[in-house]
């Protein structure tokens with residue numbers, strides 16, 4: 001399971017989203033390092049973190065009437081569904097299926113961040129300027145995230 005850590009290039013300039021992403025990556029990192037004895041606890045914590053993270057984003061999308069809310073929600077739903085499928089295995093102490101599913105997560109995260117979350121951040125900057133935005137992110141800049149064998153470039 002490849003680890004992935006927060007790097008400044010991942011910032012979307014919306015503090016509330018950036019902080020959620022940092023918390024998620026921290027949990028993912030804990031899980032990636034977890035020995036079998038701690039795997040199920042860490043897995044369930046990561047799942048809870050993702051559910052919280054997605055709910056927060058979806059609340060923001062509703063609040064600002066984000067134009068891509070349906071597609072964005074579907075992407076969140078697909079990932080949660082994949083993790084829910086392997087949860088019973090994890091609870092039985094069988095971790096192989098979960099580790100395999102989790103191996104796609106770093107790539108999923110970087111892709112989702114660079115495409116969908118970035119669009120949401122731009123929209124929030126326009127529609128909700130009172131949100132604590134760290135830097136001007138419009139018009140979109142070229143974003144390139146390099147991390148070990150992951151490389152996603154948008155713009």
Ligand SMILES: [Fe+2]
Nearest residue numbers: 057112116117
């Ligand atoms: Fe998202």
